[in-house]
Amino acid sequence: MPDETPLVVYRDRVRAEWVDYNGHLRDAFYLLLFSYAADVLIERIGLDDATRRARARSIYTLEAHVNYLHEIKEDAPVRVDVRVLAHDTKRLHIYLEMFTDARDVPVAAGEQMLLHVDTSGPKAAAFDADIAARIEALVEAQSLANLPPAKHRARAIGLPSPGAR
Structure with a gap:
């Protein structure tokens, strides 16, 4: 089902092997946890291992951004929620939020x-x-769920230029 x-x-x-010298998740x-969560999404839309092999299709990551909001300690349970912000015929723009049981606000976002790829090339492919129908159904379900805004979406990294002070 x-x-x-x-x-x-x-x-x-x-x-334990993920924890740094400060006792926090390195x-x-x-990003590894976000990558594992993206794998769950890929399976959810129907691109499981058997399908990827049979169709010579896969998903490649083109770009990733991480916002570190709170430290996490060893043995903390984590949950990553994934939603699709936008998509076209061959790309998915996804938003991920990581939570622990100790907080109702994200510890990372x-x-x-993601790019759908014909692995025989490799080259981008629609x-x-x-799969497109499953993506549409997921996006529709997420739209109807009245999810909170993607608060940490589209953040840029940078310092003001010297002339802007």
Whole structure:
């Protein structure tokens, strides 16, 4: 039976080997957890391993942004919620929020631009009709769910230029 919840959810626990010298989740592992959550999304839209192999299709990450909002300690349970912000015939713009049981606000937020690829090239390829239909259904379900705004969306990194002070 397909998952009918509007958010794609990934759950894990902070492992000892992911913790840095400050006793916090090392920065690279936030992105690892987001990557695992993106894998759950990829499976949810029908691109499981068997389908990827049979069709010579996959998803590549074109860009990723991470906002580190609060530290997480070893053994903390984590949940990553994923939603699709936008999509076209071959790309997905996704938003991810990471939570722990101890907080109802995210400990991290991120965005990724994903590209559907024909791996025989490799080259960008339009989603197959069945995958596109699943994406549309997921986007519609997320739209109807009245989810909170993607608060950390489209943040830029930078300092003011010297002339702007």
